[in-house]
Amino acid sequence: MNTTMHVARFTVAYWCVLIAALLPMACAWLAKSGTFGKPRKDGGYDNNDPRAWLARQKDWRARANAAQANSFEALPFFIGAVIIAHTLGAGQTLLDILAFAYVMLRIFYILMYVSDMAMARSAVWTGALLVNIAILFIGYR
Template identity: 50%
Template sequence: MTIAYWCVLFMGLFPYVAAGIAKKGFEGYDNGMPRQWLARQTGFRARANAAQANLFESLPFFFTAVIIASLVNAPQDRIDLLAIGFVFARIAYVVCYVADWPTARSIVWLAGIVCVVTIFFQI
């Protein structure tokens, strides 16, 4: 399995880390109605939940880029490097989101998108 494919696997699971942060401590958590409970949250819980949603939203674009680049035999070392860049950007994104650093969050979000778009240009 290539490094880029490992990154795909990691990113497929990573949103659940943000979900865990949102539910950290489970204060009054209602597993019967988790979305309603999360909708009432504020602070870091609300931001972690929003980060989770954004992580899921970014996955199709990233997955598609890696798969297409692999199918057309783009240089694997470049795909791997850009996939790692995307992963690090998304990890930093969650940190910035939970810490309430909006400007830094936007910068690392952009860095992640640049990595994905650049994967497409390896084709």
């Protein structure tokens, strides 16, 4: 009888999933920053109707909110790819590197979105998608 017990460990890739899950909230905070405590009549954040308040924002605040939406949209594929790669026994070091690269690309994506750098943002988005596809297939044999 085998008495060896398998101990699961929280990998770098799993930490990257946590960070990626927090990125949309960071975008929302960014969109709302500087408006907390200001009266609503002066454009202050409206916690009674936050979605309508965000929908009325312009310029970089609107782009931060759009980055939030895109970050939520990209999240399921990343989570699924990391779990599938782990399940298929992908090499842990490569998986960790790719997951870290994905998170860094997503952070750059957000910064470029908020800064209104559309062409660069699209290129980084494409890079993150390709890294995510690589994560999905690295365990394939």
